[in-house]
Amino acid sequence: DTPQTPSSGTPTLAVIPGDGIGPEVTAEALKVLEVAAPTKFEATRYDLGAERYLATGEVLPDSVLAEIREHDAILLGAVGGKPNDPNLPPGILERGLLLRLRFELDHYVNLRPSRLFPGSESPLAAPGEVDFVVVREGTEGPYTGNGGALRVGTPAEVATEVSVNTAYGVERVVRDAFARAERRPRKQLTLVHKTNVLVNAGSLWWRIFESVAAEHPDVTTDYMHIDAAMIHMTVNPSRFDVIVTDNLFGDIITDLAAAITGGIGLAASGNVNPDRTAPSMFEPVHGSAPDIAGQQKADPTAAILSTALLLDHLGHGDAAARVEEAVLADLAARAPGTTRSTSEVGDAIAARL
């Protein structure tokens, strides 16, 4: 993902507010984006998610995907219906919409920065200074939808899930992670996997990691099993700078990272196509939280920070930094014990810009 010069025309944005708290946090993200961006965005809203699926049976029509593909970037709120809704089997929306976008638009770098901002509270007693970024592979691993089931519903049922890993897919994300590590002051990169059990995939990841490391003598590298990473992340999270890992391990470790840096309400992410052959997509790490939807209770900070990643990706690094600073200032000013509505938080951050 080489730093980009902004294009000259009006950039176009596909907005997918989604389900649950998605629309609420997206509204605040757009509010902040409008104030922060040096240019106007032409935003088109796409109603996709549980509501549309339950009403029409449509998840992501090919024609809609084709339209979305023509935009410069995508902003997504959150996707997912009520838990245990019998009309909405698990995976329909996740696999059919969210993951389909990530796969079709080749979002092979799932970028998830974790920072313990001053003023935000960690559940850890002594977190130290935490500022790392997870480069999660986004188009392979156990997320490919390979596998199947046999004799479903009988005592002889067999269900498989296949993690698919290719040299092509691993090398490009590992290269991206090294490039990011190189641009950071500490220049440290940790590979997280489970090479001692998942020996086929592990060996591939390890060999590619080692060979790309040889081209980057300035980057300090180490390796950690995913289980050991749980311990380091809770006991000494400040040891991490950049982490590169597979799709599933990245999913797990970034929720832990969000938890220890003050919660999922602050964790932003970019589903990045570094080759820019299709638009990248920016979204908070949190889900649709249907239990608090429509109540103005959700924290829009993660969605707002996702617009900073979006601005940066489109070449507006200065604007991105301003959004981050505004969020930082807002966090530092949050009075413990008081609660603000979703839009009050958005207003407060926009007002600082």
Add this chain to the structure above:
Amino acid sequence: DTPQTPSSGTPTLAVIPGDGIGPEVTAEALKVLEVAAPTKFEATRYDLGAERYLATGEVLPDSVLAEIREHDAILLGAVGGKPNDPNLPPGILERGLLLRLRFELDHYVNLRPSRLFPGSESPLAAPGEVDFVVVREGTEGPYTGNGGALRVGTPAEVATEVSVNTAYGVERVVRDAFARAERRPRKQLTLVHKTNVLVNAGSLWWRIFESVAAEHPDVTTDYMHIDAAMIHMTVNPSRFDVIVTDNLFGDIITDLAAAITGGIGLAASGNVNPDRTAPSMFEPVHGSAPDIAGQQKADPTAAILSTALLLDHLGHGDAAARVEEAVLADLAARAPGTTRSTSEVGDAIAARL
């Protein structure tokens, strides 16, 4: 795993001290077992692990497995060589020895209790009372060794890992977890999986969990995605009572559980064959920690607590409780800032019995 009446003869114990700190912690576990057990054990030592493999190329000869199989129980220290030893590719020992034992002896319940003992320190600022047990499936999932690699070492390499899940395998471990939940005061059981992405395996786990739940109306159940479980485990670990999950998720979550309850030096585990068709195996959750091996620096508490699980499994519930109490008393008496050698900790716990 129905409570057992102890057999009348001298029980036999296969001891596999293993590598790194394995022999040191195992020595203390045996010291405590000797004092605590109401009966003498006939222990036979099996030298298996990195040293034997590097010297002879042998990991677990069939004849040794056959001998081990004839014992009443197995006590294992830790297995694993120096990181990045070119003569010891990752997985050789883990897959060939540790996992082979778990699979051949049908250890389908990998039992991992997590308790925050008074006096032991959690990295969490406000952990609350933590006392839960993870029932990790031990013979299926991504640990089966299914999968393979194609065009290894070329840019066209493809590597796969197949998670295999059967109704047979899922049902027996889910039943065991419900039975355990039923014997505990809170009677709560949480299924952890990733049903929204791993839809084949997830659906199988979910359907079996729901159908067994219908037979246990006294057990309160809930479901959590593995990523969400990371958050609950760090933000509110006291909400958990019993967790049932697959082999890989169980590996990951139990290291996190160990971390938040005072560290991997305290986490014990049982690889249990509840049908008693083969001996169960008890081991600390921690690894062989080659960096501190032979220095009497390792904490043997996890190995000692593993003997409590062993005693309980063999029908010596009272002796198991005494070991736990001795460990509890020792932990409460640990003076912060002082360090004791591995054998000093073992001596202190044995002296309390």
